Amino acid sequence: MDWLERFNAALDYIEHHLEGEIEYSALARATCCSEFHFSRMFSSITGIPLSEYIRRRRLTKAAVDIQAGDARILDIALKYGYDSPDAFTRAFRKLHGVAPNAVRENSVQLKAYPRISFQITIKGDVEMDYRMENIDFEVRFAGKRHTVKTSRAFKTIPSLWRKGKTDGFMQALIDMSWEHPKCKLESLVGVCGKEAAIMDEEFDYFMGIRYDDEIPEGMEELIIPPCTYAVFPNVVEAWKRLYSEWLPASGYELANLPCIEHYLGPGHKVKHELWVPVIGK
Structure with missing residues (x-):
């Protein structure tokens, strides 16, 4: 189960750094494998690229922050790694289907992408030739x-x-x-x-x-x-x-x-x- 624990530790790292820089080298160290190995294994298991998962998690958290208070959209954009409000608005609209400033209105439907965790499932009943x-x-x-x-x-x-x-x-x-x-x-x-x-x-x-x-x-x-x-x-x-x-x-x-x-x-x-x-x- 070592690999399972290591990969969940990498996901912990991602969650703790959604508001800052995520270093792929740190993910590699957490999983005791190369950056490429972690990225490809993550994509294979989850069905989405690692970069896309990080983007979705950040924009999910950003939507929560916008709903929760009166913080400026610009400050929230910077918090989650976007250098300009325009870039943040484009990414936000692509995921949620609405502009960030519309979130504080009533009855706005948003998308929430929860944190992933790796768990044990029973596999390997079919042999792999190599x-x-x-x-x-x-x-x-x-x-x-x-x-x-x-x-x-x-x-x-x-x-x-x-x-x-x-x-x-x-x-x-x-x-x-x-x-x-x-x-x-x-x-x-x-x-x-x-x-x-x-x-x-x-x-x-x-x-x-x-x-x-x-x-x-x-x-x-x-x-x-x-x-x-x-x-x-x-x-x-x-x-x-x-x-x-x-x-x-x-x-x-x-x-x-x-x-x-x-x-x-x-x-x-x-x-x-x-x-x-x-x-x-």
Whole structure:
């Protein structure tokens, strides 16, 4: 239960600092893992990015403060980290559907997002297949990157591959693959993030192929240093269970490198894999 206690301690820290600066490094120290690990595990378990949870909690508290007294809207905005009343009003209206100055009127409907707490639930009755792969050399990819909103990644990324299939980009990558096999990353890949730091509302998604020759015109290169990976079949299922089930019991934590979605070619029993960079705790 250590991980459960650590993550609840991190949520305590967030609650105590809603009126000030929240340091992601402090969250990492509280959970004894990297900033990226905490952010991705939080998002996987709760279904919302960490930054969005903090924003909702602050605006929930701000609405309570406005209702509770006669404090100026500007003072409340500054209290919860907004530099201007305009920025606060836009964020407040986006969440609550009304402007801050309307809150003190009667019969105004608001949204309250309560504090999250992590509790034990019974999971793990379905086994997770995985294998370990040690890549002891730099892996060089050729391809293109796209900006993806974190909250819509599971919808946006499949649409990027569908578009790549219709416009010929996917076939171009396939034609470049399997020329000089060096490891098992020889099929289409989607590299998630630049440095495995998906802590913002958007991240870069690199669609490409392992490639050692001259980068074709219109593409760019991406180089990933040597690393050990835990490899799981079925990308979507692996993303769902990785942070809440496998990592807490694995003896590993995420390395500060991107995860890789690996889409295998015809003839493979498994259609796609998730390669997760890990280091021992």
